[in-house]
Amino acid sequence: MSFDVRLTKIRLVVLDVDGVLSDGSIVISQTGELFKSFNVRDGLGIKLLQRAGIEVAILTGRTSEIVARRAAELGIRQVEQGKLEKRPTLLRMLEALDIRPDELAYMGDDLPDLPCLRVAGFAATPKNGSDALTPYVHWRSSFDGGRGAVRELAERILKAQGKWDELVASLYLSQGQ
Numbered sequence: 455m456s457f458d459v460r461l462t463k464i465r466l467v468v469l470d471v472d473g474v475l476s477d478g479s480i481v482i483s484q485t486g487e488l489f490k491s492f493n494v495r496d497g498l499g500i501k502l503l504q505r506a507g508i509e510v511a512i513l514t515g516r517t518s519e520i521v522a523r524r525a526a527e528l529g530i531r532q533v534e535q536g537k538l539e540k541r542p543t544l545l546r547m548l549e550a551l552d553i554r555p556d557e558l559a560y561m562g563d564d565l566p567d568l569p570c571l572r573v574a575g576f577a578a579t580p581k582n583g584s585d586a587l588t589p590y591v592h593w594r595s596s597f598d599g600g601r602g603a604v605r606e607l608a609e610r611i612l613k614a615q616g617k618w619d620e621l622v623a624s625l626y627l628s629q630g631q
Contacts, residue, residue, distance in 0.1 A: 460575055465507075466509045467607070470512075470561065472516060473564060474562060474580060477598065477599055497524075509553075513537060538566070540570050544558075544560070558574045568590060579593075579594050
């Protein structure tokens with residue numbers, strides 16, 4: 455099945471954090487504070503997906519208040535942190551949202567994401583995702599994690615579903631008139 459056909463069915467996008475929404479760097483200061491950087495274009499991609507009626511969720515093995523704060527800023531309601539075994543949580547999420555696996559896009563970057571990638575109707579990884587994922591993903595972004603990979607995925611989904619041009623026109627082109 456082609457990528458575009460798979461993308462037309464997507465109703466839920468689930469994202470890992472470290473290496474997908476962030477560049478994977480973990481910075482801890484002497485006082486123990488954790489810092490992460492997020493790409494604003496990825497954030498806009500998430501907002502566009504939501505505007506188009508596509509749910510976005512976070513599923514990550516680490517727990518961070520910074521992730522909770524970023525998710526709140528973006529209006530992401532489904533946030534699962536501290537899930538070292540992600541697949542059971544993903545399956546519960548699908549059931550709770552009444553989403554079939556073929557309606558799920560999942561983006562992960564390393565081996566802990568593999569069980570979820572194998573469930574997803576559309577499995578994706580950033581450009582710098584582990585090579586070990588290659589046999590299991592449908593698509594590899596041309597951008598690294600934390601550097602636009604999520605935005606590129608969002609655009610591909612929205613274009614495949616025929617929603618991209620209308621979103622751009624209604625949100626941004628009309629402002630110039």
